[in-house]
Amino acid sequence: MNLDDILAMASDQTLSQLERARARRATRRVQQEYQRAVSAGRELIDDIDVRDPLAADVDEAARISRAAQIAKLGTLTWVRASEELTWSDEMSLIFGYPPGTTRPSIRLLTRLIHPDDADEVRRTVEAAWRERTVKETTFRVVRPDRVTRYVHCHVEFVVDGDNHPYGIVVTGQDITEVELARQERVRLARRRETVQTELAGRDPATGLLSRQRFADEIDTARRGGSGVLLVVAVEPAVGASTDDQDRLASAVATVVRRAARRADVCGRTGSGEFGVLMHRTTLDSATALARTIVEGIRNQPFVVGQARLRLDAAGGLVRYQGRDETRGIDLLVDAETAWRQARDSGVPCVALEQPAPADERREICRNRVRAYLADDRLTLYTQPILDMRLNQITRQEILLRLVDDGGKAYSASSLLGDAERIDEVLPIDRWVIDRTMELIARGAHTSHYQVNLSSRSLGDPHLLEHVQGSLLHYDVDPGQLTFEITETARIANLTEAHNFAHGIREIGCQLALDDFGSGYVPFAFLTYFPVDLVKVGGEFISGIQDSAANRTIVRSIVDMCRALGIRTAAEHVEDQVTMNLLRDYGVDFAQGYLVGKPKPVNTPHRPATAPAEADYTDPERALRVATG
């Protein structure tokens, strides 16, 4: 069956039994209403035209104009023979002139139509004339008082009595309100496509909340009463690749989630750390649950690659109460201190009745940070960066890693987070600067290195001196160095940071902003900080193929930076499609697993260890998670 069959079927217009009954009822109602109207003395005709529409007495143009006038539409008539243009009073009002106050002319009309719409209107009218048919168009009219209105028009080709081309009749109306409503519908539809319903901040490997989001959840819970926070740490950090680590983390997350109660919130609080937020629970029952989880992990054989392995686990618990002033991030630190105690004393769990006093927590953190430096348990990794112009690796980013007792390296994110919070990060930054200089001094003089600096250190008046001293000591060309800064909102002293930024460029180094777009960097920062390179936040790059929103944002950042004389880099580039997309946008540098994974640097300090890659996530991302 097709349209013709349906039309043939429908062409039988005979009224059905039901319709005939309805016609009788409707007729009765018409008669009644008529009588009522007559007795009420109501005027029934008012503006109704009582002439027979089929009694053709006037030419087509006049007929259309009259119908339009009754329908309160504006008309505009152009007669070919006389080249004469006229418009109705209604159309005059649409154009913003009281009727009779202007002489219609093509010139005036051209001036009234918005410049951006003029071509389209002209094309439409010409097409209607040429094709002898009807067209429609919506355009903007800019009235003499500069007020802009949207007008919708039908453009009709009319003939004279002998069926010869006569002219054009345009009927139109002001549809501004309708057009604005339509534009709003379009905007809302686009917004629905580009906005995510869920806040970002889940760990991609496990699907659990990231450290920052998890800390937010603790804060939310804390305001609503008491409960217990559990952090379970899994050791050893093993596996040859990050992929293996992610698979392992995902398996552990499954064990944790299965043991946790349904209402408990779970998070991945560090590379080998999992948090469980047990709201409205006693410390005893939380401890029992923690033991179950620790035992579960210990008893569960995990398979990574070819190897079956057993993991050790330790749990730290801390009870929180609604009236506590301890922040979620501090409770996390306490729970982490507790699992370390458990591990060191060989018990499954340590539970704290209450959060540690603030100064005690500070002291513990400080000692921990200092211990890493004193014991020389820091090491550097480098990750290659591709110059898109040359399609060649010309740069390396220097990444900080921690070394555990077994000599394995893992992410420094939680240590850096702690260090930043207690203002102990400057010694770490100095260590990184010195080791980097040493590395550059030994390496190729053509390569370029990007070093991360904590925004806390940036406000330190002695940082610049230290960099200068180190450059001299190792005899390094400053042009080989770019300092990456991030989280500018955390800069303690903006004046000092500003001095550092200008000073560092004066001596020949360059400055980069990391994680642009996802961290807290106001646009204005780009105008008063002499930034050379902007690194687009990895969260915009991962999954860019599937996100129109991310594509738009990345393209805009790149365009803006180019106009400002700033180069751009993209992190988390993991496949060729993404790489091609970024190349099209004009991104200058690409970094990510497609270009190369982080590799250990053989420092003279620890030549033997050469630790295997063992961090769970990209260290920079993890750092953000930890410190954001």
Add this chain to the structure above:
Amino acid sequence: MRSGDNAMVRAESAARLGDRGQAEPDLSFEEFCQQNIVQVERFLSSQCADRGLVEDAVQEAFITARDKWEQIRDFEKPLAWMYKTARYKLLVLRRRYRQDVVLGLDEVPPERLAEPADSAEARELLRSWLPQLPPRQAEVFTMAFEGWSDLEIAQVLGIAYNTVRAYRQEARRRLKELAQQAGFDAPAGRGRG
């Protein structure tokens, strides 16, 4: 689009429509109303999906016709005047309810429908498609389908003769699309198999 199609359909339709458009001599208003009121409703339904609004507009148009019946009954086709007046009444009502401009119809997802079994179901199907057309095109199509000539349609709707021809073709093309989206795309005269 074969140009003969419409001519044929219109001729057939006109034959069925008979002289309904024309008033019999001395036809009483009562009879005229009973014979035509559903027809006028169908006409307005082609451009307006709001049934209540359509019924109100039609009732007002017929009340006016009742008032001027002495004059209107002598027209060659009083139904033409009814159509013109009813659509004007609908316009006034729509303005009153601020529905006066219908533009950029939201896309209705195509729905696979059952085959119509009789003329009423076939008309119902058409009635569901027509409001998805621009209103002027829907009106032109409906009148052409009922057997009105292009000139008559132009005069009733207050548009150009060439416009009627263009809309008639465009409406048919669009209806064919809608029919295909709903699964009615088999060659003529066969089931959907």
